[in-house]
Amino acid sequence: MTVTSLQEVADGYRQPRSLGNPILDLNPITTLCVIVALIVTGIALGGWVPSLAVCLLFMVAAVVAGRGRTYLPLILKLWLGVGLILFLLRALLTPGHVLIPLGRIAVTTEGIEQGLAFACVVMAICGGVTLFFEFVPMRHLTLALERLGVSPQASYVLLASFQAITDLGATAKVVLEAQTARGVETEGNVFMRVRAFFPVLAPVFLSAMAATEERAIALDARAFNSSTRHTSLVELRRTRRWEPVLAVALGVIAVGVIVGRALGWF
Amino acid sequence: MAPQSKFGQFLTGYGRLTIYLIPIGVAINFVGGQIALLLKLPVYLDSIGTILVGALCGGLPGAVVGFLSNVINSITSPTTFAYAILNVGFGILAGYFSRIGVFRSWWKTLLSSVAFAFIGGFIGALITIWVFGGLVGGGTGLIIGALMATGMDVNTANFVAQVPMDVLDKVPTVLAVYAIIKGIPRRLMAKLPLGWVYLGQERPGAKAQPATAVQP
Numbered sequence: 234m235t236v237t238s239l240q241e242v243a244d245g246y247r248q249p250r251s252l253g254n255p256i257l258d259l260n261p262i263t264t265l266c267v268i269v270a271l272i273v274t275g276i277a278l279g280g281w282v283p284s285l286a287v288c289l290l291f292m293v294a295a296v297v298a299g300r301g302r303t304y305l306p307l308i309l310k311l312w313l314g315v316g317l318i319l320f321l322l323r324a325l326l327t328p329g330h331v332l333i334p335l336g337r338i339a340v341t342t343e344g345i346e347q348g349l350a351f352a353c354v355v356m357a358i359c360g361g362v363t364l365f366f367e368f369v370p371m372r373h374l375t376l377a378l379e380r381l382g383v384s385p386q387a388s389y390v391l392l393a394s395f396q397a398i399t400d401l402g403a404t405a406k407v408v409l410e411a412q413t414a415r416g417v418e419t420e421g422n423v424f425m426r427v428r429a430f431f432p433v434l435a436p437v438f439l440s441a442m443a444a445t446e447e448r449a450i451a452l453d454a455r456a457f458n459s460s461t462r463h464t465s466l467v468e469l470r471r472t473r474r475w476e477p478v479l480a481v482a483l484g485v486i487a488v489g490v491i492v493g494r495a496l497g498w499f
Numbered sequence: 500m501a502p503q504s505k506f507g508q509f510l511t512g513y514g515r516l517t518i519y520l521i522p523i524g525v526a527i528n529f530v531g532g533q534i535a536l537l538l539k540l541p542v543y544l545d546s547i548g549t550i551l552v553g554a555l556c557g558g559l560p561g562a563v564v565g566f567l568s569n570v571i572n573s574i575t576s577p578t579t580f581a582y583a584i585l586n587v588g589f590g591i592l593a594g595y596f597s598r599i600g601v602f603r604s605w606w607k608t609l610l611s612s613v614a615f616a617f618i619g620g621f622i623g624a625l626i627t628i629w630v631f632g633g634l635v636g637g638g639t640g641l642i643i644g645a646l647m648a649t650g651m652d653v654n655t656a657n658f659v660a661q662v663p664m665d666v667l668d669k670v671p672t673v674l675a676v677y678a679i680i681k682g683i684p685r686r687l688m689a690k691l692p693l694g695w696v697y698l699g700q701e702r703p704g705a706k707a708q709p710a711t712a713v714q715p
Contacts, residue, residue: 397526
């Protein structure tokens with residue numbers, strides 16, 4: 234590594250982290266509030282049109298933020314895998330005015346209405362959740378939470394869980410291949426395959442557990458359990474003045490819609 | 500000096516090893532599911548970590564594992580979130596069972612699967628009925644749909660499809676938990692909050708208990 238590039242890397246940590254897009258650079262908590270408020274508003278308005286509108290809004294936001302290439306295929310898969318099935322099950326199995334009879338089951342008008350409404354509501358929630366994790370890196374979320382006063386232990390548990398899933402997943406594949414090489418049957422009938430399950434999972438857990446000791450020492454060496462304020466390598470961008478205003482405004486609209494619906498204004 | 504949050508205090512009370520075991524429990528939940536897929540097993544096996552941490556560290560850490568697993572799972576399949584309460588229940592129940600020594604003998608362990616399957620199958624079916632009106636996607640959803648097409652009503656179809664499925668799922672789950680607990684070295688077991696159960700020792704004084712587990 235040359236001196237200049239080393240300098241650049243070091244400088245990268247001297248400034249707040251930017252993901253190079255105003256939407257992505259919002260404070261993670263602002264993003265969370267905005268998405269939740271939009272979902273609640275969409276669902277509270279009732280029917281399938283508002284929920285679908287929220288879904289489309291999320292897609293537009295993803296494209297504007299430059300994450301369309303990863304978000305759109307993901308959400309399309311969810312629409313096909315979750316939304317479509319939820320819709321079809323309801324459309325086919327809800328009793329009512331028969332549109333298309335199909336033997337014992339039939340497509341009914343009520344079924345289509347209910348199915349569409351329910352699928353759109355679920356997809357609005359799905360779309361919001363996936364969008365949030367598309368926009369906010371887990372590290373930034375835990376950092377923002379820590380700045381709000383969440384204990385470092387809690388954010389460690391959250392962050393380490395994600396890391397452990399990746400790590401232990403890789404270990405599991407290695408152990409599976411190793412056990413296959415040693416002659417553990419991983420093919421054959423169900424009972425053979427169930428028997429192969431135990432010698433794969435047990436080493437993964439036991440090795441992970443043994444590694445926690447080293448991790449405990451490493452964290453102690455970095456004063457993780459000290460109760461003073463923890464420092465971090467990465468700093469989040471300063472939250473702009475209008476961000477909380479935006480979050481609160483959308484929250485008020487969401488609550489307003491719920492209250493409005495409850496009182497029967499529209 | 501930053502005031503330690505409730506969560507931090509709660510975890511410290513269980514000993515530091517518990518903080519490091521919770522992420523592993525979450526990961527084991529996922530890895531168990533992955534291995535089941537790799538071995539093409541017709542069951543989920545996605546609550547081993549919850550029950551394991553519940554059995555080793557106590558009910559509340561187990562519940563945290565269960566809740567976190569479902570939250571993380573709901574990033575990719577958001578309908579899972581509705582079932583988080585089941586996984587929380589598994590954790591708490593595992594903690595209780597562990598204290599009364601259920602996981603020390605294989606036949607008691609095997610029997611405990613009935614209780615776990617009751618939570619998973621019966622309450623799971625209730626959630627499907629209340630939250631999703633009995634109709635939700637996935638393999639079980641298609642079975643339910645098929646049962647309803649034969650003329651069964653939506654509630655019966657849910658129980659008929661989910662309870663037996665869950666017994667099939669929980670038997671290998673608790674057996675895996677039993678096998679893993681057997682494999683934990685005594686040296687590590689001594690540091691776990693509920694390790695005394697498996698080391699055949701008397702229960703340490705209720706208040707003094709974390710003292711044996713603080714130094715990882």
